Amino acid sequence: MIETGAEPESRAERKLRTRRAILDATLELSTDSSLTALSLRQVAKQVGIVPTAFYRHFDSIESLGLALVEESFDSLRDLFRDVRRNAQADKDIVDGSIDALVDHVHRRRDHFGFIARERVAGPRSVREAIRHEIELCERELATDLALMSGTDTWTAKDLHVLSSLFVTVLVATAEQILSTTRPEQEAQIVATVRTQLRMLLIGVYQWRSEA
Amino acid sequence: MIETGAEPESRAERKLRTRRAILDATLELSTDSSLTALSLRQVAKQVGIVPTAFYRHFDSIESLGLALVEESFDSLRDLFRDVRRNAQADKDIVDGSIDALVDHVHRRRDHFGFIARERVAGPRSVREAIRHEIELCERELATDLALMSGTDTWTAKDLHVLSSLFVTVLVATAEQILSTTRPEQEAQIVATVRTQLRMLLIGVYQWRSEA
């Protein structure tokens, strides 16, 4: 027998592993369509467990979805962290942000795709959870923007408005990248959003908040 | 017997009527979830026909979806027409466009919601059809933008880039309006996008295309 490094594995570890398998299977099975079109039995079959075993981990597809929302937004927060890091380095803020975006979307295609889909087509509670998380992201970005040069005279409201616009463009760009597999088309998308952000930044540098 | 104005109605008219009923039922049933989670039998029940009768009009939910894409984009083109009309009138271009957007989203909540959902979560062919239609909208808007003052020196590419950004913001705004029913929250959304477009327009007026 070849030692495959199969650890003894405690019961808790096993449970965690099938939980992971369920999450992964769900992400894979919902790459087209949506959570609402996904059956508990499909997931179970993909994982290799019997349907009823599903209930040991989640009590419905919906609560499974909520778990995936949390997980997916961890990925998105990673992206934010990298954008911030690029901004603090010498990198151009537009190029640095886009690089980080493209990189993270490639790395966690499943998570970003999940958010894009369930944001509009998922179960109500999932949609609301995503909406809430995005709201948090916008707030977080707004506080970052406040530290940018040129925004010292801005009102808090305007900062949030701008932040929300950035997030909108970010989400839309992620969706577009996800919808293609051809590299030259992706390059096109990236070039487009690059120009868009530059156009926008010109406006931002000239903006003066009204009292 | 009360004369209810029931016309004799030819066979073709009858057929068209149930076809309409199927389309309407589908829009209503898919307001949450998505086409992919919708069964032929649900639609048939909602319409009040037997499941097999469905096949007299469409040969699958998917082809039904394609019909709804066409119909929904008629609504969207109506919106574009109104935006153009407002722009030609004395109205402020930002306020005029937003007014038209809000108005049309309210009037055809079903169509805009359908596009928003199926764009990312529908069957592949439906997603592609929507992507294609949006592409056409962007091109159409780009030619309009070319007539705007200040864009005479712009390259065709930059015009399309800007057009695409406008459409992105438009779609995102429509999605937000759709996701709320509270009027004060909608007012908030409208105020936000208003500011966003004004920020963007400042950039646009200063933009000079590179050779």
Added chain:
DNA sequence: CCTTTCAGTGAACATCTGTACACCGACAAC
């Protein structure tokens, strides 16, 4: 060692799914 815990099993259920088929009856065409 003995007992408890508990992730996973397997059979059973009522219900829903898409689709095939033969059929009907009112309108249309001749």
Added chain:
DNA sequence: GTTGTCGGTGTACAGATGTTCACTGAAAGG
């Protein structure tokens, strides 16, 4: 007035669905 067309009906079937229940067997805890 006869015939054909064609929306819509009703039955039927094989398969998928969520959920129930009693179960097993190995790890955990005493």
